[in-house]
Amino acid sequence: MAETNAPAAAPDVLVEQGGGIAIVTIDRPTALNALSPEVLRALLGIFESLAAAGSDVRGVLLTGAGGRAFVAGADIRSMSSLTPEQGADAARLGHRVAAAIEGLAAPVIACVDGFALGGGLELALACDFIYATDASSFGQPEVHLGLIPGFGGTVRLPRAVGLARAKELIYTGRRIDAAEAAAIGLVVRTFSDRDALFAGARATLDEVTTNAAPAVAISKRVLVGAAGRRTESATELEVEGFSDAFRTDDMHEGVAAFIEKREPRFTGA
Numbered sequence: 001m002a003e004t005n006a007p008a009a010a011p012d013v014l015v016e017q018g019g020g021i022a023i024v025t026i027d028r029p030t031a032l033n034a035l036s037p038e039v040l041r042a043l044l045g046i047f048e049s050l051a052a053a054g055s056d057v058r059g060v061l062l063t064g065a066g067g068r069a070f071v072a073g074a075d076i077r078s079m080s081s082l083t084p085e086q087g088a089d090a091a092r093l094g095h096r097v098a099a100a101i102e103g104l105a106a107p108v109i110a111c112v113d114g115f116a117l118g119g120g121l122e123l124a125l126a127c128d129f130i131y132a133t134d135a136s137s138f139g140q141p142e143v144h145l146g147l148i149p150g151f152g153g154t155v156r157l158p159r160a161v162g163l164a165r166a167k168e169l170i171y172t173g174r175r176i177d178a179a180e181a182a183a184i185g186l187v188v189r190t191f192s193d194r195d196a197l198f199a200g201a202r203a204t205l206d207e208v209t210t211n212a213a214p215a216v217a218i219s220k221r222v223l224v225g226a227a228g229r230r231t232e233s234a235t236e237l238e239v240e241g242f243s244d245a246f247r248t249d250d251m252h253e254g255v256a257a258f259i260e261k262r263e264p265r266f267t268g269a
Contacts, residue, residue, distance in 0.1 A: 013042040014065075020058035021205055022050055029066025035119045035151075036075040040093050043123075047100035055213055055268040059205035060104065062127055063111040064120075067194060070112040070136070071120025076145065087150070094119060094151030098126035102224045105217035107208055109201045112136045112187075113194045117175065122151035125160060128220065129188040131204075132178045133197050138186060139175035159227050160186050212250035213268040 014025040024046055026033040033039075050057050064070040074094075082090060101108050101123075110116075110124035112132040117139050124130050140153050148154065149170060158166040161184045169176070181187040191197040208216060222241040226234035245251045249269040257264035
């Protein structure tokens with residue numbers, strides 16, 4: 001993929017952009033792509049830049065370099081001397097990155113090939129869904145270090161797999177393979193290898209991008225916003241989103257195309 005109009009990236013995070021698709025790669029393979037503060041700040045800047053690009057970005061693939069890890073966790077060495085106050089600041093930075101991913105209008109697929117542990121699993125959970133190779137593994141091992149998940153694991157993992165399973169995984173810190181992760185709903189699809197993983201993820205984004213971009217963006221906004229809310233509050237978000245769809249040109253084009261029995265010509269407006 002040619003690198004065209006890509007957001008500025010730090011040396012440890014690479015961005016390729018073309019055809020409306022961005023590939024964001026955490027590139028610290030010797031450190032198993034651990035989330036240092038510098039990497040987190042780079043990711044935050046990149047996803048904020050992608051959001052500013054608006055409709056030019058129709059989908060994002062988030063991955064790690066090297067083939068051994070998506071992200072093996074937070075950079076423990078950088079955390080070892082933190083005060084409680086600094087620990088809180090580190091957690092808030094992780095949450096800002098996750099919020100930037102969830103706040104992006106375009107769908108983000110976590111393409112996991114290898115370890116997705118601790119902060120790595122939390123980063124993947126902030127994406128719209130997770131695709132993984134058969135060789136991948138997942139876990140929240142923070143209790144082994146006397147810590148708890150700090151980048152959203154206690155919030156997003158229960159939403160993905162249910163409260164009881166999330167408690168088991170967090171309390172034990174145990175690691176699960178891709179097959180178990182798929183069986184409990186953490187991973188949506190598994191693939192034999194990295195090439196198949198990216199081919200599958202691209203095919204999904206190709207399918208998504210045939211639809212009306214505003215409708216996809218509104219759907220994401222409602223799904224993210226409704227998670228964890230009471231039914232009455234969540235359904236009101238859906239009503240607002242349904243109403244907003246009527247304000248888009250693509251909605252009127254989609255309905256007209258259906259009535260006229262032709263393919264819609266969406267413009268993203």
